[in-house]
Amino acid sequence: xxxxxxxxxxxxxxxxxxxxxxxxxxxxxxxxxxxxxxxxxxxxxxxxxxxxxxxxxxxxxxxxxxxxxxxxxxxxxxxxxxxxxxxxxxxxxxxxxxxxxxxxxxxxxxxxxxxxxxxxxxxxxxxxxxxxxxxxxxxxxxxxxxxxxxxxxxxxxxxxxxxxxxxxxxxxxxxxxxxxxxxxxxxxxxxxxxxxxxxxxxxxxxxxxxxxxxxxxxxxxxxxxxxxxxxxxxxxxxxxxxxxxxxxxxxxxxxxxxxxxxxxxxxxxxxxxxxxxxxxxxxxxxxxxxxxxxxxxxxxxxxxxxxxxxxxxxxxxxxxxxxxxxxxxxxxxxxxxxxxxxxxxxxxxxxxxxxxxxxxxxxxxxxxxxxxxxxxxxxxxxxxxxxxxxxxxxxxxxxxxxxxxxxxxxxxxxxxxxxxxxxxxxxxxxxxxxxxxxxxxxxxxxxxxxxxxxxxxxxxxxxxxxxxxxxxxxxxxxxxxxxxxxxxxxxxxxxxxxxxxxxxxx
Amino acid sequence: xxxxxxxxxxxxxxxxxxxxxxxxxxxxxxxxxxxxxxxxxxxxxxxxxxxxxxxxxxxxxxxxxxxxxxxxxxxxxxxxxxxxxxxxxxxxxxxxxxxxxxxxxxxxxxxxxxxxxxxxxxxxxxxxxxxxxxxxxxxxxxxxxxxxxxxxxxxxxxxxxxxxxxxxxxxxxxxxxxxxxxxxxxxxxxxxxxxxxxxxxxxxxxxxxxxxxxxxxxxxxxxxxxxxxxxxxxxxxxxxxxxxxxxxxxxxxxxxxxxxxxxxxxxxxxxxxxxxxxxxxxxxxxxxxxxxxxxxxxxxxxxxxxxxxxxxxxxxxxxxxxxx
Numbered sequence: 133x134x135x136x137x138x139x140x141x142x143x144x145x146x147x148x149x150x151x152x153x154x155x156x157x158x159x160x161x162x163x164x165x166x167x168x169x170x171x172x173x174x175x176x177x178x179x180x181x182x183x184x185x186x187x188x189x190x191x192x193x194x195x196x197x198x199x200x201x202x203x204x205x206x207x208x209x210x211x212x213x214x215x216x217x218x219x220x221x222x223x224x225x226x227x228x229x230x231x232x233x234x235x236x237x238x239x240x241x242x243x244x245x246x247x248x249x250x251x252x253x254x255x256x257x258x259x260x261x262x263x264x265x266x267x268x269x270x271x272x273x274x275x276x277x278x279x280x281x282x283x284x285x286x287x288x289x290x291x292x293x294x295x296x297x298x299x300x301x302x303x304x305x306x307x308x309x310x311x312x313x314x315x316x317x318x319x320x321x322x323x324x325x326x327x328x329x330x331x332x333x334x335x336x337x338x339x340x341x342x343x344x345x346x347x348x349x350x351x352x353x354x355x356x357x358x359x360x361x362x363x364x365x366x367x368x369x370x371x372x373x374x375x376x377x378x379x380x381x382x383x384x385x386x387x388x389x390x391x392x393x394x395x396x397x398x399x400x401x402x403x404x405x406x407x408x409x410x411x412x413x414x415x416x417x418x419x420x421x422x423x424x425x426x427x428x429x430x431x432x433x434x435x436x437x438x439x440x441x442x443x444x445x446x447x448x449x450x451x452x453x454x455x456x457x458x459x460x461x462x463x464x465x466x467x468x469x470x471x472x473x474x475x476x477x478x479x480x481x482x483x484x485x486x487x488x489x490x491x492x493x494x495x496x497x498x499x500x501x502x503x504x505x506x507x508x509x510x511x512x513x514x515x516x517x518x519x520x521x522x523x524x525x526x527x528x529x530x531x532x533x534x535x536x537x538x539x540x541x542x543x544x545x546x547x548x549x550x551x552x553x554x555x556x557x558x559x560x561x562x563x564x565x566x567x568x569x570x571x572x573x574x575x576x577x578x579x580x581x582x583x584x585x586x587x588x589x590x591x592x593x594x595x596x597x598x599x600x601x602x603x604x605x606x607x608x609x610x611x612x613x614x615x616x617x618x619x620x621x622x623x624x625x626x627x628x629x630x631x632x633x634x635x636x637x638x
Numbered sequence: 639x640x641x642x643x644x645x646x647x648x649x650x651x652x653x654x655x656x657x658x659x660x661x662x663x664x665x666x667x668x669x670x671x672x673x674x675x676x677x678x679x680x681x682x683x684x685x686x687x688x689x690x691x692x693x694x695x696x697x698x699x700x701x702x703x704x705x706x707x708x709x710x711x712x713x714x715x716x717x718x719x720x721x722x723x724x725x726x727x728x729x730x731x732x733x734x735x736x737x738x739x740x741x742x743x744x745x746x747x748x749x750x751x752x753x754x755x756x757x758x759x760x761x762x763x764x765x766x767x768x769x770x771x772x773x774x775x776x777x778x779x780x781x782x783x784x785x786x787x788x789x790x791x792x793x794x795x796x797x798x799x800x801x802x803x804x805x806x807x808x809x810x811x812x813x814x815x816x817x818x819x820x821x822x823x824x825x826x827x828x829x830x831x832x833x834x835x836x837x838x839x840x841x842x843x844x845x846x847x848x849x850x851x852x853x854x855x856x857x858x859x860x861x862x863x864x865x866x867x868x869x870x871x872x873x874x875x876x877x878x879x880x881x882x883x884x885x886x887x888x889x890x891x892x893x894x895x896x897x898x899x900x901x902x903x904x905x906x907x908x909x910x911x912x913x914x915x916x917x918x919x920x921x922x923x924x925x926x927x928x929x930x931x932x933x934x935x936x937x938x939x940x941x942x943x944x945x946x947x948x949x950x951x952x953x954x955x956x957x958x959x960x961x962x
Contacts, residue, residue: 439849463853465851480846482843483843485842486838490838494835494847504832506831548850
């Protein structure tokens with residue numbers, strides 16, 4: 133059978149880092165293809181290339197055996213390629229109908245908007261999707277699950293030949309999942325090609341005809357779903373050829389530094405799915421505890437909660453160095469000896485435009501003051517000390533921090549916390565977007581700090597990274613801790629197995 | 639010049655050159671520009687805008703805006719004048735409290751700081767956007783002024799109070815001393831204290847500032863309070879100079895202050911800018927106003943020209959940022 137959409141030898145690099153390498157993929161009409169792989173394997177990148185979001189890549193895209201070159205998403209849409217994004221792209225202040233017809237409004241004979249017809253068509257579409265809301269309802273007033281269905285309706289408005297779905301079930305409830313599955317089956321019967329990304333393997337077994345496994349930007353396995361088992365799939369996702377160096381030396385004592393008991397965090401958008409559920413663990417003095425989980429597993433929320441950021445919706449108890457704590461805000465958490473290096477450096481970490489020196493001293497302004505006034509001399513002492521000990525490559529103390537490379541920015545942020553000598557240092561994806569050399573320097577730094585008695589919590593979605601730096605590993609999935617491994621027990625396989633959520637059977 | 643260049647950013651250096659060229663042109667084309675009388679006259683007029691603009695700079699550095707300064711100026715001037723003139727009397731309790739110059743001025747400043755505090759409280763505790771919170775205060779403070787003055791000027795405030803606006807000390811007018819002191823304190827505050835660093839960090843990246851343990855709400859409330867206080871200082875100066883508190887004093891002064899801040903190279907999105915830049919901006923506006931009057935340009939054209947200057951300043955600043 134001829135392929136509807138085919139890509140050949142697709143390679144995509146992001147500032148030198150290879151995200152996809154020589155990927156070939158054939159999509160046939162009437163088939164559902166499951167695309168799987170861990171975070172950062174290249175799934176979303178591939179979808180974005182095939183739907184015209186990324187336009188600079190190497191390789192070929194063929195649509196009905198003719199080569200095509202998209203210069204914007206609309207080109208792909210016009211050919212009948214629809215994408216349902218993982219994040220919602222809806223405008224909350226517009227109605228359901230206005231959102232669905234956004235950018236392709238129907239005009240009446242006078243050139244004004246033909247509201248009646250748009251509302252009518254929306255009604256038909258919503259009935260087909262079994263979504264019981266008025267076309268005139270504001271999208272912002274809908275539940276997240278309903279919004280997801282509206283997003284799907286938007287993609288189905290135009291008769292598409294190829295439909296990409298990037299984790300469409302991550303935000304919706306079970307009844308909505310059933311409706312979605314019915315729709316997918318119907319689309320399949322109509323001869324459309326569907327690509328489905330999900331971490332929920334059970335969904336894929338229920339739905340897909342073919343599977344494609346991506347790992348580190350390469351296809352490492354493909355074939356019919358009927359000929360593969362769940363363990364085999366997990367093996368493919370996890371199994372790396374590269375030998376992973378595990379951490380062997382241990383320097384943690386038995387003194388408990390942090391004790392977390394029954395931590396729960398309510399979800400403001402969906403009370404049935406709390407962001408954190410009954411999290412309990414301990415962290416010893418000088419221990420490096422790795423937390424692994426897929427996107428949305430609640431890892432970042434856990435760190436934020438320990439840092440006093442969600443005090444109003446948080447439940448549970450926290451003991452730091454033998455004292456019960458309830459942090460109302462980061463100021464109290466920092467006073468008590470907590471430190472957090474956030475996941476999104478640009479959004480939460482650096483103060484852009486401010487110099488390296490001033491970013492470094494932001495947490496320790498008392499230390500660089502004399503008689504209540506900031507001292508230039510103490511500032512430059514602080515700068516010199518950290519630039520040499522952390523090997524920060526900067527053209528000078530006055531250099532704006534946003535002009536440094538990602539790795540050097542991260543070192544500055546680490547430096548400002550090290551200077552406070554924290555009891556617990558939390559690192560959320562400390563090496564995201566950082567080159568290999570800076571990465572290994574940060575690993576060395578983590579091990580040095582732990583040997584100095586600082587307890588460290590590292591979040592990462594890279595299994596090799598977690599294995600290389602952790603004394604102990606917790607795996608999270610859907611807001612809960614699903615497994616704990618010592619560094620001896622941990623393997624790529626059992627971590628991957630523990631992080632994939634199960635479908636809850638009613 | 640080299641030392642100056644080190645301490646000023648490109649935008650300010652350009653502004654300084656623009657100011658120099660402006661003065662040169664005016665010196666050639668008019669007779670009166672280069673006289674001592676005119677110099678001190680301009681300086682005295684600028685003083686009020688400098689005080690307000692310094693407060694505005696602090697607010698803008700936190701990525702906020704304060705539209706209420708003109709009204710606060712009018713109200714605080716009126717409060718000071720009213721207390722000075724007739725004190726507080728409560729006939730039912732047979733009570734009368736008279737005010738000295740110092741007492742009346744302090745009361746005016748206190749009211750200004752208090753109204754600024756309300757702005758800050760609304761912005762931080764109720765998350766009202768600064769534009770809206772201070773717009774509401776603009777209207778309210780103007781209303782308070784009308785209520786307090788019953789719509790009439792309060793005049794006859796005495797020589798010792800008038801000294802603050804018209805007097806000279808060591809050959810320099812009092813308003814220049816006062817605004818100079820304000821500028822000096824503000825320069826030290828922004829450049830040399832923890833509080834100043836916090837202001838820049840909040841404006842540069844509020845998320846990062848919060849995660850670094852900076853007390854965002856506290857700093858912002860202080861900043862708005864200081865802006866209110868400095869508007870009150872301006873109110874005292876205006877009232878003392880005219881020997882009269884006008885109910886419609888200070889109308890659209892907030893716009894002159896914002897113009898000075900922007901011309902001085904402070905980014906309206908926060909985190910970038912300096913007090914000295916703002917002073918430079920205020921001087922440019924002041925000299926421009928003075929020069930256009932000396933050149934007999936019609937007041938209508940004066941407004942057009944001022945608008946063009948503001949627009950040019952921002953365009954130049956944007957292209958500087960790009961080339962950095």
